[in-house]
Amino acid sequence: MGTRVFVDCDPGIDDAVALAYLAARSDVEIAGVGAVFGNNGVERTSDNALRLLELYGRADTPVAVGASRPLVQRPRSARAVHGGNGLGDVELPAPAGAPVAESAAELLVRLARETPGALDVLAVGPLTNLGLALRLEPDLPTLVRRLVVMGGAVRAPGNTGTHAEANVANDPEAAEAVFAAGFDLDLVALDVTMRTVATAAWLDELKGVPGERAERTSAFLDFYADFYSGVFGVRQCAMHDPLAAAVLLDPHLVTESLHTPIRVELSGTLTRGMTVADLRPRPRRDDRRPARVVTGVSGTEFLSRMLDALR
Ligand code: BDR
Ligand code: CA
Numbered sequence: 001m002g003t004r005v006f007v008d009c010d011p012g013i014d015d016a017v018a019l020a021y022l023a024a025r026s027d028v029e030i031a032g033v034g035a036v037f038g039n040n041g042v043e044r045t046s047d048n049a050l051r052l053l054e055l056y057g058r059a060d061t062p063v064a065v066g067a068s069r070p071l072v073q074r075p076r077s078a079r080a081v082h083g084g085n086g087l088g089d090v091e092l093p094a095p096a097g098a099p100v101a102e103s104a105a106e107l108l109v110r111l112a113r114e115t116p117g118a119l120d121v122l123a124v125g126p127l128t129n130l131g132l133a134l135r136l137e138p139d140l141p142t143l144v145r146r147l148v149v150m151g152g153a154v155r156a157p158g159n160t161g162t163h164a165e166a167n168v169a170n171d172p173e174a175a176e177a178v179f180a181a182g183f184d185l186d187l188v189a190l191d192v193t194m195r196t197v198a199t200a201a202w203l204d205e206l207k208g209v210p211g212e213r214a215e216r217t218s219a220f221l222d223f224y225a226d227f228y229s230g231v232f233g234v235r236q237c238a239m240h241d242p243l244a245a246a247v248l249l250d251p252h253l254v255t256e257s258l259h260t261p262i263r264v265e266l267s268g269t270l271t272r273g274m275t276v277a278d279l280r281p282r283p284r285r286d287d288r289r290p291a292r293v294v295t296g297v298s299g300t301e302f303l304s305r306m307l308d309a310l311r
Contacts, residue, residue, distance in 0.1 A: 002027035003120055003249060006108050006144075008066070009241070010038025010125030011048040013082050013224045017306070018124055018241035019049075020217055023056035024309035025249060030058055031111050031119060034104025036066040038125040038170055039078045040086035043068075045125070048086050050095035055216060059097060066104030067128035070171035078166065081227050088223025090216060105132035112143040119143070122248050123178075124150040124241035126167050131174030134181055141183040150244035151175065152189040152262065152275035154293050164273030165190050168264060172273045176264035179275075185291040187262060188244040189275065196243050196299045198225070198306075200235040205307060214310040239306070246302050247294055256296030261288035 005022065007030060009015040022028050033053065035046035046065045053061045069075045083089040100107065108129065112119050121144050123130055130147075134140055141147075151167035152175075158164040168175040179185070198206075203225055206218045221237060228237035246253055260283070265274040277293070278284055 002029060004029045004031050004115060004118055005120045005122055005248065006032050006034065006111055008034040008036060008104060008108070008121065008123045008125060008129050009049065010036050010040070010045045011052055012039035012045065012086055012125070012241070013088050013220045014239060014241040015039070015124050016052050016087060016220055017217060017239065018245040019052050020056050020213065021242050021245045021306060021309045022249070023053070023058045028249065030061045032062045032064065032107045034064050034066045034108055034129045036104065036125040036129045037068050037075050038167065039082040041068065042066060044086050046099050047095065050097050050099070051092040054095055054097070055092055056213060062100045062107060064102050064104040064107040065099045067132060070126065070128055071131055071173045076170070083223050088220045090219045090223070092216065104129040105136055108133045109137040109140065112137070112140055116143050117145055120145050120248055121147045122245055123147065124167070124244055126170035127151070127174040127178045128171045131171070131177045134177055141181045145184065146186065147183040148186045148188060148244050148248040149178070150188045150193065150240050152187050154189050154191050154262070154275055154277050155279070156189065156191040156194060158274065159190060160273070163271045165275070168275055169273030172264045172266050176266060179262045179264060179291065180288060182289045186247055187291045187293045188247050189293060192294050192297055193238050193240040193243050196239055196297055196302060197232070197236040198239055198303065202303055202307070206310060209307070209311055217310055242306055243297065243302060246305065247297070250305070253297045253302055254294050255298055257292045257294050259290040259292055261286045262291045262293070
């Protein structure tokens with residue numbers, strides 16, 4: 001049986017590449033896409049989701065507009081990382097389709113109830129839509145099969161500040177509610193995504209792949225690599241969201257993980273949005289369901305699968 005997945009995202013360059021990865025797989029049904037603020041405002045991220053699904057041949061996927069702001073704090077911008085339009089300033093044609101009338105949280109809850117225990121959720125943006133879905137349906141963790149989140153930094157430094165990763169930092173209260181809810185949860189955190197990079201050689205190989213999908217994706221990634229060159233000191237870019245998609249579809253790519261409950265720091269003046277795990281040799285007893293924090297993957301296989309998806 002194939003995978004039925006709901007994708008919650010804030011496209012976003014790496015969100016785009018994650019959608020490309022999923023869309024290329026004939027064994028994957030993208031049952032719905034929720035858009036959330038994050039890499040841009042939600043009007044833009046939902047419009048980008050529609051454009052991307054048309055580019056990648058999944059125009060029939062329902063796209064729902066989600067939260068325009070975090071549960072508590074003010075939204076902030078990621079234009080330096082993802083460009084003024086969220087897609088590296090590469091202009092895709094205006095979408096033929098439009099978002100559905102339901103909110104992203106409503107669409108997720110309806111899809112989960114339709115096929116109890118069979119829907120997978122991939123969350124690669126701030127977790128606000130999932131937090132709102134939990135308010136609508138507290139049994140969501142038992143209705144969905146598993147949740148894979150790109151977010152957090154457990155043993156690694158943050159990327160929006162010293163300790164916090166962007167998706168969690170963009171809505172710490174929502175992330176905390178999601179991590180507390182009891183999902184079968186995989187966390188694809190900066191610990192692994194900052195080590196699984198598209199190198200200059202890989203980006204050059206992608207440039208040589210003919211066809212509109214590969215050409216556009218290569219152009220998005222050129223912008224992303226420009227930004228990440230400043231982070232890494234060499235031309236390469238992290239592949240956060242596509243790696244989370246790959247972990248969901250191909251669990252055998254995971255070579256190393258640790259199992260631990262995750263909490264989000266909500267009040268630290270220097271550490272708000274930090275994902276906290278008790279990594280002591282003898283951690284304190286904890287009622288919270290552990291997450292599987294992915295700490296190692298087969299990067300070579302992932303990147304070659306990614307290239308195949310764009311061929
Ligand atoms: C995450 O933040 C966003 O900017 C990316 O799309 C990714 O989901 C990485 O921290
Ligand atoms: Ca994202």
